[in-house]
Amino acid sequence: MIATPTTPVIDSLTLTAHLTAHPTVHPPGNVRAVSAQENRTPSSPTQRLLGQELVPAVNPDQPYQCHLRGWILSQGQPVTTIAVRYQQQVLRQTAVNLPSPDIASQYAQMPEVTGADRCRFELTFSLLGLPSPVDLEIRVAWDNPDAHTLDPQSDQIELTLATLRLRHPPLQTAYSPHFQPLILTSLGRTGSTWFMHLLSQHPQIITHRAHPYETRIAQYWLQMLRVLTQPADLTASTPHEGFEQNLHWIGANPFGRAGMLPPGPAQWLGQNYVVQLATFCQQSIDGFYAQLAQAQHQAMGDTERRCYFAEKWVISPNVELAWQLYPQAREVILVRDFRDMVCSMLAFNAKRGYASFGRQKVTTDAEFIRDRVLTFATKLLRRWQQRPQQIEVVRYEDLIQSPVPTLTRLLTYLDLLSDADMIAQMQTQALGDSPDWQAHRTSESVQTSIGRWRMDLPADLQDLCHAVLAEPLQAFGYDL
Known part of the structure; x- marks a missing residue:
């Protein structure tokens, strides 16, 4: 039988916004979330954002994964995706499209705001292979209404929303390698x-x-x-149906x-x-x-x-x-x-x-x-x-x-x-x-x-x- 080491404990999670904002949500423990960008004329990508809430967490029963949830709201085009990146590599990306009736009710008096009814997201990413401490980049993207059809790079507007710093224990086993x-x-x-x-x-x-x-x-x-x-x-890895027909990869x-x-x-x-x-x-x-x-x-x-x-x-x-x-x-x-x-x-x-x-x-x-x-x-x-x-x-x-x-x-x-x-x-x-x-x-x-x-x-x-x-x-x- 292979011995299992004692459950490691995440040391800390710190979330720092890259935007001028004031906090509206205070999760329990040692997690700090930053949200709520002031309403401005959207003359720049940063100013398009009306508000956001980012809540990272690690379950002690699943210590090698981090969960990130929240909501993001922008003027004009709604934010379409959010991604967690490490040194230019995307660790996990998801759509920002989960139901958010509570956010919609807060912005009900602002007809210029679209997508408030579906602006929540949830994603989980692996911590394996990441150094400790590690700084992870949280980026959001939305469709560019002014995109030039001859320039595919302009189809999306991207913005670094925050940096997530984690301290976490290494993955270790009881095996003694030769x-x-x-x-x-x-x-x-x-x-x-x-x-x-x-x-x-x-x-x-x-x-x-x-x-x-x-x-x-x-x-x-x-x-x-x-x-x-x-x-x-x-979406990007093994589906729950049909994987047994594919002999070339498993995810x-x-x-x-x-x-x-x-x-x-x-x-x-x-x-x-x-x-x-x-x-x-x-x-x-x-x-x-x-x-x-x-x-x-x-x-x-x-x-x-x-x-x-x-x-x-x-x-x-x-x-x-x-x-x-x-x-x-x-x-x-x-x-x-x-x-x-x-x-x-x-x-x-x-x-x-x-x-x-x-x-x-x-x-x-x-x-x-x-x-x-x-x-x-x-x-x-x-x-x-x-x-x-x-x-x-x-x-x-x-x-x-x-x-x-x-x-x-x-x-x-x-x-x-x-x-x-x-x-x-x-x-x-x-x-x-x-x-x-x-x-x-x-x-x-x-x-x-x-x-x-x-x-x-x-x-x-x-x-x-x-x-x-x-x-x-x-x-x-x-x-x-």
């Missing part, structure tokens, strides 16, 4: 494939030794955990909707089931990597030794979820001069004959740097800032130019054998060339890949990089 995650967080064309190849030479680090080292089995199971424990969503449990089940089963789904599914995922990760170690003739029989499974990770809530389930995890951010990274991305696209890395989504190289590359670099910096004392930063340039001290520092951080013989063995075994490496390379040598931006980037793009990438470049120790 392998700990070695999370390699990086961007494309930063040397991550070579770095994984180098890591794989250490006997206590298990990776799937297949170029380009992108088997991400642990992330698959953690994503499964997040998806299968999401609150029911009959949130449609039979766990709020108010649908008695307290006992609802509590089991909201707590015990989450922990048990998390335990299954940890067991599955251990089982896979134990089999992989055996297949690759890596002796992992000594259970007293610290052992890692290493994967390339995409920056997402799954990284934080891994830290929650594996408190002894290690995370390495591999960073490269973003100007060299741009050169490598553009050269690799040209070599393969098609655009990728987000270049296909924009028109010019300047737009690529200003939009996509800045977003990538900023996300990497913000990830480091989330756990600055726990994440080890390795610069590509240091790995190439000073491999011994860089690897010594890295292996010490991992609490692995880091003597000169081990480092020499790793370097020797990682040497060699192959068609895969030749196809992957865009420089004549690793030495010429450093500082290539001075020759490869036109002057205008160099200036643009210095202007828009100054913060992440300097934060990671690169000169402008």
Whole structure:
């Protein structure tokens, strides 16, 4: 039988409005709601709002979910949707269309107000994978009556209504994993494939030794955990009828909707089931990597030794979820001069004959740097800032130019054998060339890949990089 930890308790919920408003509702406990925008001429999106009430809550019996309810009223076009977002990702969105006769009666003497009879909403979103504390953005949208038919972006007016700050406990299980995650967080064309190849030479680090080292089995199971424990969503996820006909995907449990089940089963789904599914995922990760170690003739029989499974990770809530389930995890951010990274991305696209890395989504190289590359670099910096004392930063340039001290520092951080013989063995075994490496390379040598931006980037793009990438470049120790 799998032990279930003690029920965690949410530490606090704080809701702060982004609008000039005065509170009209005071929920019990430590939740603060802000509402009621003054009536004005709707010359701006903010001034269109007449009033709102936002009430967040977490049920102790379902500690991995947060419930948000309330109402929103605007002049002119009614608010159509409300969404909770974390770092640009929508955690849950719902329509603002539930009956609200009490609100309609308050605005009965204002004929210019429409939609007051159906302006309530309710939504529930998962807390799995969110850091603590976490700031969540609450955004509303409504149809733009002045939208230009040639500009689809103007069809909707969006507004940040409030920031919801939560402190919540991590998801933890009673399972003791044999392998700990070695999370390699990086961007494309930063040397991550070579770095994984180098890591794989250490006997206590298990990776799937297949170029380009992108088997991400642990992330698959953690994503499964997040998806299968999401609150029911009959519109965007699994419906309550017909799901058995679809062999391609399964989503949130449609039979766990709020108010649908008695307290006992609802509590089991909201707590015990989450922990048990998390335990299954940890067991599955251990089982896979134990089999992989055996297949690759890596002796992992000594259970007293610290052992890692290493994967390339995409920056997402799954990284934080891994830290929650594996408190002894290690995370390495591999960073490269973003100007060299741009050169490598553009050269690799040209070599393969098609655009990728987000270049296909924009028109010019300047737009690529200003939009996509800045977003990538900023996300990497913000990830480091989330756990600055726990994440080890390795610069590509240091790995190439000073491999011994860089690897010594890295292996010490991992609490692995880091003597000169081990480092020499790793370097020797990682040497060699192959068609895969030749196809992957865009420089004549690793030495010429450093500082290539001075020759490869036109002057205008160099200036643009210095202007828009100054913060992440300097934060990671690169000169402008």
